[in-house]
Amino acid sequence: MQFRKTSAALAAVLTLSLAATACGNGGDKGANGDKITIGIKFDQPGMGLKTADGKYTGFDVDVATYIAKELGYKPDQIEWKQAPSAERENLIKNGDVKFVVATYTINDKRKAVVDFAGPYFLAHQDLLVRADDNSITKASDLNNKKLCSVTGSTSAQNVKEKLAPQADLQTFGGYSECLTGLENKAVDALTTDDSILAGYAAQKEHQGKFKLAGLKLSDEPYGVGLKKGDKELRDKINAALEKMKSDGSWDKFVKANLGPANYKNEPAPAITEK
């Protein structure tokens, strides 16, 4: 029965590969931990970005590195894992990452699935416009404007439902696509959290072309996402965040990553998730 042998072999291979992927790389291997896996964004300049030469830069990356240092991991023991918005909860729940630092706004629906430490940063929804454009001074100015955002994002929903229902909203898979339209005047503004916008405006190839409108359209407290019920880790991360603020590292990280865009950041927020 050649056929049965083949199918049995196939089944074995399938089971093995499933088992191998299910193991994951939770990060706490060994007593002292050889590696720690942290989830960040790979595509947000200024916050979390994987550069062309394979380095990781951004405010979230600096914060995560600092927390890891406080937990006893050197920078070369950190394994970065991409955490796209839709997958953050599952990465945490399945133990694929120890924690997530990825412009992760704390809200109740998410708190039902994961725990947060922090917040470590307070962002606001804002607009990025061309540097010479002064026609948008308040949210309702958007009603006869062409606006761009990312499909499904909270910012896009916020505009459609509350801020400016008449705005002509184009959504793309990522923010980079919006910048093409903004530069070519196909759209008038790009909306998302100001921290992310500042990161784009500060990029070398965009410097001087765009500016932030500074409207503060919503509050987005960013937290560190971690497994539900892991109170010990949460306390440790909160302690690390406190230390980061008091020793001046927080200000240094903000200035280094978001400074070039003339971004007026909020002071470091008080920790509420305990």
Next chain:
Amino acid sequence: MFDFLDNPQYDLLGAFWVTVKLTLYSALGSLIWGTLLAGMRVSPVPLMRAFGTAYVNVVRNTPLTIVIVGCSLVLNQTLGFALGGENFEDIGFRMAVLGLVAYTSTFVAEALRSGINTVPVGQAEAARALGLTFSQVLRLIVLPQAFRSVIAPLANVLIALTKNTTVAAAIGVAEAASLMKTMIENEADALFAVFGVFALGFIVLTLPTGLILGWVAKRVAVKR
């Protein structure tokens, strides 16, 4: 667990209706452009044959996401080409149909070409002996028989097209996949329920297509 379905903010039927509209317009366009392409690939004019072959091989091997995002970013955002659409909702829909037609027609053309190969050479030779021109041979003798033998493969192309419409979410067309992204963003606690609802929606759309067209294919096939 499924209480998000009662939230009036999510227009589930509306989103799937956009999916259906995208599918129907694109299917119609692909059938027309795909038939022309198949005609070109078997035509006696070398230039047309070369164009048909080049187009089919290039577009068929380009990822659909690149085709559709390219339509939107290059044609619309950079060159200002809008296909007569007024706002981004219209423009996005039309750009998505354009991209889907450009892509799917290559598969229609290849399916049809295989259908043309099932028609015995004698049929075309007899038609030519009667004095019919190439386009008459193709229109009156070969294509009617070819179509009848490729209903089932075309049904597969249609099903693939239905699923491919989800790529239009990348340029912001408000179809099912786009609503799913919105729901995943908001309903972090019911992730798998959201996935389940949309998977079921696509089964409801594609399964009957396959069953009905499979039945039609059996009915109309030319028995040789």
